[in-house]
Amino acid sequence: MIAYTIYLPQIKGLLKHWANELNVYTPTRVDDGFYEFRPWNEQIEIAWDYDLCYTTLKRFILPPCEDIISFDMKRYTARPVIEAPKQLLFGVHPYDIKAINQLDQLMEMDSPDVNYQARRDNTLIFGLEPVHIADTAFWSSMDASSVDFGYDLYWTRISPGAFFVQVGSARGEEMLKADGHVEKSSVAQKEAARRVHLKVLARAGKQTLKYDWNKTPEMVNKFFNNQVFWRERSKTCLSCGSCVLVCPTCYCFEIQEEADDLLHKGRRYRQWDGCMLKGFAEIAGGHNFRDTAWERYRHRYMRKGKYIYDKLGELGCIGCGRCVKACTARIANPMKVYNEIWEAMKNET
Amino acid sequence: MKPDFSPYVPRPATLVAKKELNELVTLFEFVQDSGKPLAHRPGQFIQVSVYGVGEAPFSVSSPPRTDHNNFELAVRRIGSVTNSLHALEIGAKIGIRGPYGSYFPMQKFVGQDFLFVAGGLGYIPIRSVLHYMLRHRDEFGEITLLVGTRNPEERIFTDQLAEISKRNDVEVLETVDVPDDKWTGNVGVITTLFSKIRINPETTSVATIGPPVMYKFVIQECSKLGIPQNRIYVSLERRMKCGLGKCGHCQINGLNCCLDGPVFCYTDIAGLGEAL
Numbered sequence: 133m134i135a136y137t138i139y140l141p142q143i144k145g146l147l148k149h150w151a152n153e154l155n156v157y158t159p160t161r162v163d164d165g166f167y168e169f170r171p172w173n174e175q176i177e178i179a180w181d182y183d184l185c186y187t188t189l190k191r192f193i194l195p196p197c198e199d200i201i202s203f204d205m206k207r208y209t210a211r212p213v214i215e216a217p218k219q220l221l222f223g224v225h226p227y228d229i230k231a232i233n234q235l236d237q238l239m240e241m242d243s244p245d246v247n248y249q250a251r252r253d254n255t256l257i258f259g260l261e262p263v264h265i266a267d268t269a270f271w272s273s274m275d276a277s278s279v280d281f282g283y284d285l286y287w288t289r290i291s292p293g294a295f296f297v298q299v300g301s302a303r304g305e306e307m308l309k310a311d312g313h314v315e316k317s318s319v320a321q322k323e324a325a326r327r328v329h330l331k332v333l334a335r336a337g338k339q340t341l342k343y344d345w346n347k348t349p350e351m352v353n354k355f356f357n358n359q360v361f362w363r364e365r366s367k368t369c370l371s372c373g374s375c376v377l378v379c380p381t382c383y384c385f386e387i388q389e390e391a392d393d394l395l396h397k398g399r400r401y402r403q404w405d406g407c408m409l410k411g412f413a414e415i416a417g418g419h420n421f422r423d424t425a426w427e428r429y430r431h432r433y434m435r436k437g438k439y440i441y442d443k444l445g446e447l448g449c450i451g452c453g454r455c456v457k458a459c460t461a462r463i464a465n466p467m468k469v470y471n472e473i474w475e476a477m478k479n480e481t
Numbered sequence: 482m483k484p485d486f487s488p489y490v491p492r493p494a495t496l497v498a499k500k501e502l503n504e505l506v507t508l509f510e511f512v513q514d515s516g517k518p519l520a521h522r523p524g525q526f527i528q529v530s531v532y533g534v535g536e537a538p539f540s541v542s543s544p545p546r547t548d549h550n551n552f553e554l555a556v557r558r559i560g561s562v563t564n565s566l567h568a569l570e571i572g573a574k575i576g577i578r579g580p581y582g583s584y585f586p587m588q589k590f591v592g593q594d595f596l597f598v599a600g601g602l603g604y605i606p607i608r609s610v611l612h613y614m615l616r617h618r619d620e621f622g623e624i625t626l627l628v629g630t631r632n633p634e635e636r637i638f639t640d641q642l643a644e645i646s647k648r649n650d651v652e653v654l655e656t657v658d659v660p661d662d663k664w665t666g667n668v669g670v671i672t673t674l675f676s677k678i679r680i681n682p683e684t685t686s687v688a689t690i691g692p693p694v695m696y697k698f699v700i701q702e703c704s705k706l707g708i709p710q711n712r713i714y715v716s717l718e719r720r721m722k723c724g725l726g727k728c729g730h731c732q733i734n735g736l737n738c739c740l741d742g743p744v745f746c747y748t749d750i751a752g753l754g755e756a757l
Contacts, residue, residue, distance in 0.1 A: 200489045203532045208574035210532070212487030242740055243725040246487050356754050384729030387489075387722055391533035398533050400489070407729060415720050416537070416559045419693055421733075421755065431732075431755075439735035 134299040135317040135325075136308055138287075143295075147172060147222075149310040154218035154256070157192070159185055169221060178223065180289060184266035184452060188380035189221055189228050190235060193251045197403040200247055200387070204397055213399070216250035220307075223260040227269075227276035227450045229283055231380035232257065236282070237444055238383065256303065261288035261328055265336050268453030270467040272336035274345055276450040278329065288325040296325035341467060343474045345447055352437035355473050356430070365469060366429035368461040369408075375455035375464035376406035376432065381440070381448050384412075407431050433469055488725055491530045491576025496569050497551060502637040506557045506602070507567055508542070511575065518550040519577075522584035523609040524716055524744040528724050529554070529562065530576030531569075537562040538721040540606035540743070541580065544613035555605040555637065581724040583744040585610050585688060585714060594622040594684045596708075598699050600629050600671050600691020604637060606716050606743075607690050611645075618650060625652045625678050629671030629691070632659045654678065671695065675702040682707035690716045696757040700747060713747040717756065 138146075150156050151172060159182040160170040167182040169189065203210040224232075236252060239245040259279070271277055284304030288296045296317055299305045308314055341348075355361060376382045386405035391398035405412060408428050413421040422428045440448030455464040498510035513519065521527070521541045530536045537560070543553035558567050566575070587610075595614065599607040614621050626645070630636050636657075646653040654674045656667035667674065671691070685708055689699045696715055703713050719731035719738035731738035734753040741749075750756035 201487065201491075203530075203576070205532045208493045208532065208576065210490050210530075210576060212485060212490050214487065239727070241726075243488055243727075245725070245727055247489075383727070385723075385727070386730075387536060387728070389533065389535060395533060400536075402723075402728075405728070405730070407732075412730060413720060413732075415718055416557075416563070419718075421693075421719060427755075434734065435732075439732075442735050 133322075134305065135322060136297045136299070136314045137290075137317045137321050138295045138297050138308070138314060140293045140295075142311065142314070144174070145311040146308070148174070150220055150222075150307060154220050154254075156220045156222060159223045159260075169223075172222070180223070180260070181263045182223075183262070183264040184225075184269060184454065185228075186378070186454065186457075188378060188452075188454065189224060189232060190380055190383065192219060192221060193232065193235065193255060194239075194248055194383055194385075194404075197401055198247060199399045199401045201400045202397065203389075203400065205391060205395055210400075212246070214247055214250045216254040218254045220256040220258065222258040223287070224257050224283070225262045226259060226279045227271040227274070227452050228380055229257060229259050229279045230276045230446075230450050231452070233279065233282040234381050234440070234444060234446070234448070234450075235383055238440075241443070256284045256307065257282065258304070259283040259286035259300075261286070261325070262332055263289065263328070265332070266453050266457075268339075268456035268465070269336070269451060270339045270341065270453060271451035272333060273340035273467070274447055274449055274451035277333055277336060288328050290321055290324035290328060294321075296321050298325075339467065341474070342471050347474070348447055348470055349438040349441040351473055351477055352434055352470070354477065356434065359426070361473075361476070362430040363426045365463060365472075366426040368463055369425040369429050370461055371408055371410050371425050371428065372460070373406035373409045374458040374460065376408050377404065378454040378458045380452060380454070381436070381450060382406065407435070429463075433466065436466055437470065488578070489723075491528070491536075491578050493574050494577050496571055496573045496575070499569070499571060502555060502639075503635060505559070505635075506555055506637050508553055508555045508638075509566065509569075510543075510551050510553050511577075512551045513577070514574070516550060518546075519552045519580060521545060521552065521580035523587060523613050524584040524606060525580040525582050526606075526721065526724075526739075526743060527554075527577050527579035527581065528721070529566070530578070531562055531565040532576060534565045535562045536576075536578075536722075538581075538724065538739075540609070540716070542605045542608050544609050544616060546616075555602075555608075557602060579724060581721070582739055583742055585744055587613060590614075590686050591620045592622065593686050593712075594681060595624050596678075596680055596685050596687045596703075597624070597626045598671060598687065598689035598691070599627065600689075600695040600699075601631065601635065602637070603690030603692070603695070603716075604628055607688060608638065610688055615645070615651070622684060623652070623680070624650065625680055626654070627671055627674045627678070628653070628655045629674070630657050632657050633661050633664045652678065670698070672698045672702050675706065680706065680708075682709075686712040686714070688714045688716075693718070693757075700757070710747045710751060715745055715747060715750070715757075716743045717745065717750075718743070
């Protein structure tokens with residue numbers, strides 16, 4: 133493992149270098165207890181100890197709305213539109229890196245998504261060890277408190293003025309050396325980083341699944357036909373889609389298009405969609421394959437708990453707790469739902 | 482990967498013929514501007530673009546052919562894309578992507594008897610399989626075709642059905658749910674035809690396509706006849722938007738209907754709560 137120690141005064145110089153080359157986004161406090169990744173500039177104070185950035189990072193790689201083709205209605209031709217600005221996400225927590233790692237695989241499999249991949253190729257990710265944990269988060273029990281890959285650098289604050297920076301890619305190391313000499317880390321500094329990690333793990337243990345996450349797929353599958361449970365839990369669901377909108381692993385989209393006012397040229401774009409919205413599975417003629425809120429509610433937990441697992445071998449929920457905050461009906465908490473299912477099944481066997 | 486490649490870019494095709502099948506359904510014949518065959522297999526679908534309006538999935542209704550490169554879509558007027566298609570004149574262009582999805586495993590059916598059960602517009606994709614078999618008639622055993630529609634006005638491909646009925650190597654039975662004054666044929670839902678046919682369950686495979694409500698009942702009837710589940714094939718309709726297994730709209734439990742389907746062997750979906 134290659135690692136360097138970076139001191140706080142060095143960071144501004146590095147950021148200036150990076151910002152010349154690409155769009156840099158850093159966690160920024162936007163309101164009381166409310167953080168977001170925002171474009172970095174010299175006036176911005178980085179929120180090193182943020183607990184959770186409200187909107188997910190998928191928006192940088194799978195934007196809420198993006199053009200995919202442009203077409204010529206007279207000649208009836210079309211060409212691909214693939215935009216991929218160079219960008220750096222600096223300060224990404226491990227659970228969010230895990231979410232991006234999942235999207236990377238899902239977008240690669242079967243038919244590679246060229247728009248996603250182009251953006252991902254031009255995106256650098258600098259991870260950051262969390263120090264605070266959102267009150268709705270439960271990532272420590274979702275196998276998401278650390279990641280082995282998916283970052284170019286991984287930063288751990290080992291003292292008020294120093295970061296232990298682990299190298300994840302050659303490009304990351306190159307970026308770290310952009311502003312001159314950097315110091316190789318000592319064994320003691322590595323140990324300090326390990327302790328920071330253990331400390332946050334200890335605190336993250338408050339809100340967890342009550343069982344090993346591995347059991348989830350089989351469990352929810354057995355619960356699929358338990359209509360009473362799903363109907364009861366979803367009784368107050370507004371089908372607003374907030375939970376899927378803020379989810380870092382949700383990637384469903386809708387494709388639409390728009391022509392210019394002369395009907396000569398147009399653009400076809402995709403924009404985020406959500407399986408919790410009523411019309412999501414509706415087909416021509418009006419038949420809806422998930423017509424009721426409880427069916428859509430169930431689909432979300434099945435998707436997070438089983439369908440993604442069947443594809444990737446890990447849960448589709450990384451425990452960030454964004455949906456818990458976003459849901460106005462207070463029913464979108466995967467930890468709560470999975471724990472309830474576990475409690476119910478525990479007594480069955 | 483080439484940066485100028487995107488699976489979302491349609492290829493141009495031109496409308497070469499158009500024939501009204503009933504008040505709402507029209508048969509369209511297209512050819513790709515590249516001159517190449519569509520190279521689809523029976524049961525697959527394509528994404529059709531009308532630029533400025535949108536894109537929608539349609540099953541290919543014609544069988545794969547080697548004698549010419551045209552292909553046919555039968556489309557009911559129901560939404561924005563389908564209404565635009567109906568307004569097209571000969572020579573007009575569309576964009577196409579695909580063919581996508583799974584298909585009927587024709588090789589497996591060689592030497593087998595075959596039962597088609599087509600409800601309503603389900604006849605459109607069935608036709609691709611049926612006409613493939615008729616073109617290679619020697620390779621297959623007894624063929625039985627059950628066709629049901631809600632009422633006589635909604636019948637499609639009536640001329641072709643009349644012709645096929647005349648053949649002595651295909652048994653055709655038709656029914657309507659609600660007859661009109663002129664209708665002299667069978668009346669009742671499609672499953673009422675099962676008592677009128679004689680098939681050998683040991684050697685018969687089934688393809689059934691129709692409205693969502695139909696499948697369960699048809700499969701029940703097939704099971705009653707003793708046809709094993711692994712010889713029953715269905716094609717399911719879902720909202721295929723991207724056709725690439727990404728957008729999530731066509732999911733049936735954990736399956737993507739656009740990749741894993743639309744054609745499924747019944748054994749592959751029998752345990753899925755959202756399939757039928």
